[in-house]
């Protein structure tokens with residue numbers, strides 16, 4: 001891909017001229033309209049154009065090839081940070097977006113209790129799995145559509161946006177009927193047909209880093225979604241597999257500033273799946289916010305000991321409230337709010 005940087009004072013006519021040229025060559029323009037300048041990305045057969053092709057057009061300041069394998073997700077293509085906005089909520093702005101809720105939706109009351117605490121403590125989004133990717137086929141697989149209905153109605157009652165996982169392309173439209181954000185789980189990070197499907201949809205996508213994936217692979221998966229048209233991608237660091245045994249996964253906290261250096265997309269941290277231990281959730285969450293994460297996704301449960309999924313890593317509601325008070329102080333110290 002090559003990016004065409006328009007002059008600060010480029011007119012709409014000049015921008016239109018560049019787009020026309022791109023289309024005449026049978027290529028697709030990708031627009032990035034920043035506060036300062038418009039940047040137009042061109043992807044396609046390199047034999048059809050050179051830097052010269054566009055450099056000579058009026059209103060063009062410069063043309064630069066993007067050498068990284070991810071293009072639309074790169075900072076070169078879009079220097080300003082992306083703020084994903086939906087349903088009165090945003091991720092990537094000054095406010096840290098805290099997503100909280102149970103691992104799996106079990107009952108209306110369970111979700112309601114978690115949601116009321118989450119709302120009161122300052123969370124912006126309610127989570128809960130209805131279709132669960134479980135290691136064992138004998139484990140609880142989720143309530144399916146019934147779970148989606150519970151999540152949506154509790155979200156509306158309490159005043160929180162909701163997020164839940166989409167496991168297959170066939171389920172994506174159904175999930176989108178109930179959820180504000182479509183979550184792609186770690187195990188599906190490289191399920192390319194699923195990425196293409198949500199890329200063609202209009203709801204924001206929360207893309208979790210694969211268990212064994214590099215940051216570059218995560219950004220390439222984001223690129224799949226974006227190349228299909230959906231620019232509203234939120235990345236999530238949730239720990240990767242290492243030889244360490246005292247934690248479920250190893251949280252790669254450095255991936256937060258690495259991603260922010262490479263990409264304009266917002267990035268959040270999931271301390272629950274990253275550590276797998278209740279006592280680690282609060283310290284790791286504080287570190288994530290201090291490191292510049294745009295949000296957190298935390299598993300909470302009114303009665304973790306009886307949870308059908310991931311109880312050992314779910315925070316009891318009072319512990320979540322205590323953590324949120326501490327988080328607010330850390331957020332303020334890095335110029336953010338909750």
Ligand code: PEP
Nearest residue numbers: 129185186187208238273
């Ligand atoms: C989840 O967030 O519900 C989940 C299953 O996490 P992950 O895909 O990161 O394992």
Ligand code: MN
Nearest residue numbers: 103299309310
């Ligand atoms: Mn879980």
